[in-house]
Amino acid sequence: MDLVANLIHGFSVALSPINIGLCLVGALVGTLVGVLPGVGPVATIAMLLPITFGLPPVGALIMLAGIYYGAQYGGSTTSILVNIPGEASSVVTTLDGHQMARQGRAGPALAIAAIGSFFAGCVATVLVAALGAPLTVLALKFGPAEYFSLMVLGLVFAVVLAKGSIPKALAMIMLGLLLSMVGSDIETGQSRMAFDVPELSDGVGFVVVAMGVFGFAEIMRNLEMSQESRDVVNAKLTGLMPTLKDLKASAGAILRGTAIGSILGILPGGGAVIAAFAAYTFEKKMSKDPSRFGKGAIEGVAAPESANNAAAQTSFIPLLTLGIPPNAVMALMVGAMTIHGIVPGPQVMTKQPDLFWGMIASMWIGNAMLVIINLPLVGLWVRLLRVPYRMLFPAILIFCNIGNYSINNAPFDVSMTALFALLGYWLLKHDFEPAPMLLGYVLGPLMEENLRRAMLIARGDPMTFVQRPISAGLLALAVLLLVLAVLPMIRSKRNVVFVEGEN
């Protein structure tokens, strides 16, 4: 069979000593970058691009790919330990992951994230190899109308995943959408809500918002607690590895997360983010006891982590089969290919079989390496939590600020993060959840742009969203989910009325 022969060829390329070495370097650097908050894979790959000049092209790309999925692994570590999501796709992991850490279960949370990611990575790699070309067709069926409907569905996930009051969740989504409107209008270039501050002309950066609202606000909350109650978090560490019960609880979540992530990862733009949120929402809906979510449910870590890693792998499909980069990291990979004189596109598979199959095989090897690197590290990370908080938090702050500054070399970003930290603290104190806000913030621009594109193409006819079958299907699903989420609320209100009436 062709596929098998191709894969064997791929492994023969990927298993050459130099490529194994580069894959390991990539995975290590990626893990490190993922763990350092604020230093994302985009900045790292940009910095390492010149180094790849001297390397053979296949090896260079294997290394860069390693950094990319390595960072996906590492990113979950900060989400779980210190509540700072390094990337939009690990925001959901903070919800239950950090709660598990607070309950002394950081070890199992980190381990299940690594195991889930490994499983998802393996499955998605096979998918890339076997179905890369046919799946591309699906991505091409997605026009602006379909993307808009997908984003609507994504926002509905934000409502469903809220653990507290639905009106508050809606308010946070709106706030996120409003924040995302800051910047330049894509159609006219008009500046919006930037108040003549030139630094705001391209909007507020994701890291600025996420680091401030999640990470720094969390640090402030920790600091206001007394020394003892803070140490409680660190003291009663129970077990490093997940128990059999944990594994049983997570198995389904990992499978479903992998499936959702693999499909959504193929879609350019926002695929991995929606995948993580969708997987979490799905688990919460599937669960017999949804109230455990947000309070340290292990499925709430396993599902989104599997989903974002699967999506990270399948997002290579548009790049490898069409030559179109679906996100910023992939755009850098295109840059790396062009520097080496490889023009990414439909012919890479036939003209550069070494590169195509070698990279796919290396993804599998890289994922295996990551598990080997990460599982022993779990013990180390957990021990890090034993460091007294008064020493830990200045270090976190310094690393965050350096990372934040290095993204655009802009001091302005660092000051903005401070502002968002205050906002985040206020929100925490008033029981507003930041996750829906962040989802609104990430999906807002995609939703607006695609709405406007779809309307332009349909010449202003809103029926386009229901006339196109994929779009209509997504919208129907969104409505269904919303009804499922709102129904219990209405019912419980009725109950309250009845109770009051009986009195």
Place this chain on the structure above:
Amino acid sequence: MNFRKLAAAALTLAAATYSAAAQEYPARPITLIVPFAAGGPTDVISRIIGDHMSKTLGQQLVIENAVGAGGTTGSTRAKRANPDGYTIIMGHLGTHAASVALYPNLAYNPSTDFEPIGLVAGTPIVILARKDFPAKDLKEFAAYVKANEAKINMAHAGVGSVSFTTCLLLNSIMGVKPTSVPFNGTGPAMNALVGSQVDYMCDQIVNVVSQITGGAIKGYAIATPERNAALKDVPTTTEAGMKEFQASAWNALFAPKDTPKPIVDKITAALDKALDDELTRKRLLELGSDIPNGPRRGQAALATLVSSEIAKWSPVIKAAGVSAN
């Protein structure tokens, strides 16, 4: 009197440090601001050329991607940098020509706020359409777009982008104003074109070679006087009967105004040497770039190019009635 003496002394002193500075230059790494994202065409060209120039200058050219507002954020930063030769910028068609008409509040003047160093390389523009577009050559394309103007969608990578500005010129030559659909960068726009969600666009050759040769989209013509080795089968606009449409996304190095002449000369010489280097040329040509020959190189040629490009693009942009900011 005393003041005069002091001023004279200060001048001599300044002149002395000035030439000393030029002799020692470069004593530390040089920052090359690239006003676009890493991995894009301008970034890749900067890295290829910077790699060789570092060898000549004996100091590393460190690339700093300062992204935003169509490249004008990075250009503004370069304008405000110390004019000591340790900060230079890779400007291009958008930042140092089209920006004048696009951004009424532009914080710099491309012709007067910078010392030109030299033209680096251009990437020719190609006219593209979805693969099932019903026209077999450029003439039919123009006629079809004109006849079906109300139904046609043109994609571009955002107001102020090269794909946007150059397509405005194409539209004004064809005498059409189709619905223009903005995308966030050329990648998503290309995705929509490959998926036949939109009808046509203009893009730099680097981004399109494999899609055209792979049959995912149609390439009607390349907007340069000569055919390109990377796309041998695509005719030039002159061959296809639209010789008015000439467009190339040129990239050029600039230093902030008042950078000492000897220092600028040194950088120009290093650039020249890089453009003659065989490996550097090979890398640039693989991208489909157009490398300037003798008369198009150097400081004076770049100064002329900047003013002629401003004169070329400003009326097109103004006529279309778009502005950013």
